[in-house]
Amino acid sequence: MSTEQTHRKTGKIIVVSAPSGCGKSTIINSILDIGHSELRFSVSATNRRPRPGEADGVHYHFLTTEEFHDAIAANKFVEWEEVYPGRFYGTLKSEIDRIVDKGGNVILDIDVKGGINVKKIYGDQVKTIFFLPPSIDVLRHRLESRGTDAPEVIDERVSKAEYEISFADRFDERIVNDDLDKAIDQTRRTIEDFIE
Numbered sequence: 001m002s003t004e005q006t007h008r009k010t011g012k013i014i015v016v017s018a019p020s021g022c023g024k025s026t027i028i029n030s031i032l033d034i035g036h037s038e039l040r041f042s043v044s045a046t047n048r049r050p051r052p053g054e055a056d057g058v059h060y061h062f063l064t065t066e067e068f069h070d071a072i073a074a075n076k077f078v079e080w081e082e083v084y085p086g087r088f089y090g091t092l093k094s095e096i097d098r099i100v101d102k103g104g105n106v107i108l109d110i111d112v113k114g115g116i117n118v119k120k121i122y123g124d125q126v127k128t129i130f131f132l133p134p135s136i137d138v139l140r141h142r143l144e145s146r147g148t149d150a151p152e153v154i155d156e157r158v159s160k161a162e163y164e165i166s167f168a169d170r171f172d173e174r175i176v177n178d179d180l181d182k183a184i185d186q187t188r189r190t191i192e193d194f195i196e
């Protein structure tokens with residue numbers, strides 16, 4: 001092993017998961033805006049189409065279904081999941097390596113199963129954080145007041161949330177997003193304590 005390798009600092013991996021409607025993206029964006037040194041976002045790959053405002057290589061690496069399956073076959077993923085029927089998402093080894101090998105820290109926004117798998121693979125190098133709504137009723141109310149989803153879609157999201165919440169105790173930290181500013185602050189402190 002060279003001297004450079006011996007002294008090389010390896011970065012940490014932060015995994016965040018949450019049911020939809022828990023404010024996860026808002027919390028992650030605020031943490032990245034605060035600009036904690038060397039905390040970078042891991043850009044996942046997906047075969048879903050970009051939404052308005054999303055850019056390839058920034059929000060996701062947008063692949064065709066065929067390209068996604070080729071990447072699985074080429075062993076390019078640390079983990080991948082079919083999060084919704086026909087919709088695949090995966091964490092690229094290259095994303096983690098490019099950041100962590102240089103001593104940088106990386107934040108992954110991935111689903112519950114992916115998060116648990118990353119913890120299994122990287123062990124103590126990982127802190128997993130799960131965001132919870134104050135209650136299922138509050139979550140339902142938040143989704144209804146966004147006014148973007150039909151009632152049956154809301155029912156589906158709520159039952160998916162209940163399923164995801166059943167994994168919460170397998171995460172290192174659980175943060176209830178009751179008050180957004182408090183949740184951001186708690187997340188920031190959790191990450192800083194882990195990194196430093």
Ligand code: 5GP
Nearest residue numbers: 044045080081083089090091109110111114
């Ligand atoms: P969206 O399509 O709304 O951006 O994301 C849908 C879900 O896929 C979210 O729960 C998100 O956390 C999850 N997701 C995004 N990237 C990955 C990934 O690389 N791996 C896994 N397992 N889930 C992901």
